[in-house]
Amino acid sequence: MTGTLMAIRDGLVVSCQAPDGHPLRRTPVIALLAECAERGGAVGLRVNHPDDVRAVKDVVRLPVIGLTKVVRQEGRALITPEYGLAEQLVAAGADMVAVEATEEVEALYGDPRALVTRIREGLGVQVMADVSTLEEGLRAWDAGADVVSSTLSGYTPASPGAGGEPDLDLVARLASRGVRTVAEGRLATTGHVTTAFAAGAWAVVVGGAVTDPLAITRRLAAATPLGTRR
Numbered sequence: 001m002t003g004t005l006m007a008i009r010d011g012l013v014v015s016c017q018a019p020d021g022h023p024l025r026r027t028p029v030i031a032l033l034a035e036c037a038e039r040g041g042a043v044g045l046r047v048n049h050p051d052d053v054r055a056v057k058d059v060v061r062l063p064v065i066g067l068t069k070v071v072r073q074e075g076r077a078l079i080t081p082e083y084g085l086a087e088q089l090v091a092a093g094a095d096m097v098a099v100e101a102t103e104e105v106e107a108l109y110g111d112p113r114a115l116v117t118r119i120r121e122g123l124g125v126q127v128m129a130d131v132s133t134l135e136e137g138l139r140a141w142d143a144g145a146d147v148v149s150s151t152l153s154g155y156t157p158a159s160p161g162a163g164g165e166p167d168l169d170l171v172a173r174l175a176s177r178g179v180r181t182v183a184e185g186r187l188a189t190t191g192h193v194t195t196a197f198a199a200g201a202w203a204v205v206v207g208g209a210v211t212d213p214l215a216i217t218r219r220l221a222a223a224t225p226l227g228t229r230r
């Protein structure tokens with residue numbers, strides 16, 4: 001095994017993203033977040049959209065897991081549901097591509113396992129399959145995904161939210177079935193990180209807890225006497 005998978009093994013990947021409408025939603029800002037992550041000891045980055053991938057690759061040497069979120073009128077955004085999007089990410093310099101392998105995406109775009117195979121073979125990059133349940137993870141792994149990530153647990157109808165906590169139980173269940181598994185989604189403390197690795201994680205991905213000062217401020221402000229009275 002080579003490439004990005006080996007580079008991120010046992011390490012921290014920082015997801016450098018900001019949604020539309022967020023004050024940090026500017027490509028140069030995303031590149032600055034990536035630089036902070038690199039200096040802080042991250043071993044990889046997760047970046048949304050070819051423009052941001054290109055800007056980040058210009059300033060850091062870390063491997064980049066690229067994805068493109070497809071925003072829908074209703075419901076959450078889907079993660080790289082089409083081959084053309086993966087092609088653009090790789091052209092922009094992505095070292096690995098993250099695609100969603102959920103029941104939801106299957107209903108709208110067809111079997112994500114075919115997409116996993118097509119990207120691996122057609123673009124020659126490793127694929128991270130973002131899933132929300134054990135079944136989705138096992139299917140993606142059987143289809144040849146290089147690594148499966150718990151990214152979407154808590155965000156699909158098939159996976160009720162875990163009360164704001166990361167779904168490390170899913171990580172443990174996938175890992176115990178021999179699936180190379182990344183712990184991602186709502187990791188916010190060093191305890192989450194160590195528990196994830198104890199559960200068998202290959203790597204961890206942390207986003208908002210590192211890169212979202214708006215959310216961090218909201219959380220801390222809510223704990224003040226003023227915040228609790230609101």
Ligand SMILES: CC(=O)N[C@H](C=O)[C@@H](O)[C@H](O)[C@H](O)COP(=O)(O)O
Binds near residue numbers: 155
């Ligand atoms: C659900 C979804 O679309 N997750 C996205 C996937 O790329 C990102 O918005 C998250 O920031 C990322 O998964 C890291 O998670 P957290 O920010 O909770 O550490």
